[in-house]
Amino acid sequence: MKVAIIMGSPSDKPVMGKAADALRELEVDFSAWVLSAHRAPEALRAAVSRFEEEGVEAVIAGAGLAAHLPGVIASQTLIPVIGVPIVSGALGGLDALLSMVQMPKPVPVAVVGVDNGANAAYLACRILAVKYPALRERLSRFHCQMQADGASKEEAAL
Ligand code: RP5
Numbered sequence: 726m727k728v729a730i731i732m733g734s735p736s737d738k739p740v741m742g743k744a745a746d747a748l749r750e751l752e753v754d755f756s757a758w759v760l761s762a763h764r765a766p767e768a769l770r771a772a773v774s775r776f777e778e779e780g781v782e783a784v785i786a787g788a789g790l791a792a793h794l795p796g797v798i799a800s801q802t803l804i805p806v807i808g809v810p811i812v813s814g815a816l817g818g819l820d821a822l823l824s825m826v827q828m829p830k831p832v833p834v835a836v837v838g839v840d841n842g843a844n845a846a847y848l849a850c851r852i853l854a855v856k857y858p859a860l861r862e863r864l865s866r867f868h869c870q871m872q873a874d875g876a877s878k879e880e881a882a883l
Contacts, residue, residue: 726857728849729781730757731772731798733764733788733811740811740842741787747846751863753853756781762788762797769794773801782856783849786834787842789813792821795834805852807845808836 728748732741741757748755756779760769776784784802786795787809795808810821818839825836837844854861 726754726782726853726860727780728753728755728846728853729772729776729779729784730755731760731769731784731786731794732757733759733761733792733794735759736813737787737789737811740809740840741785743842744785744787744809744846745842747843748849751846751850751860751867753846753850753860760794762794763791766797769797770801773798776802776804783807783852785809785842785845785849787811787845789818789821790824792824795825795836796828796832799828799832799834806834807848808834809842809845810836810839812840 730741730744745757758772760772762769781804784798784804784806786798786806788794789811790813792810795806799806808825810818810825812818822839825834828834835848850860850864854864
């Protein structure tokens with residue numbers, strides 16, 4: 726079980742680091758690369774072609790501006806791809822969000838909120854948990870803990 730984290734630029738690392746943190750928290754193995762769909766298309770294609778033999782079962786792809794990275798990856802593999810739109814430049818992430826979410830059928834990309842690298846990791850874990858009972862158990866404990874924490878905050882709100 727492995728997740729591939731791909732980002733378009735080193736400048737995307739702060740957001741994608743949140744995805745890595747969440748995967749570590751849930752004990753899910755991952756590899757991370759900087760591979761731009763526009764600046765390194767051949768290297769990206771080569772990396773995607775190795776995913777299956779490397780045991781990659783979900784991909785998290787983050788990029789800003791005209792963010793074609795997750796869509797291009799989804800065009801080259803059947804492994805589910807989750808896009809993270811990243812704030813960069815004048816349009817504040819709306820450009821990246823629309824670039825990712827408006828994929829043509831039958832090449833879907835799941836998209837999380839702008840700059841929400843952590844949620845991409847949690848979604849990847851939910852996808853993998855269908856197949857891996859131990860991960861499902863860790864996710865379940867994590868979810869229960871979150872609800873308990875939320876309840877105790879509410880009691881202290883006044
Ligand atoms: C995108 O362009 C990258 O994903 C990044 O979010 C944005 C800006 O890249 P840099 O100019 O900072 O390398 O391809």
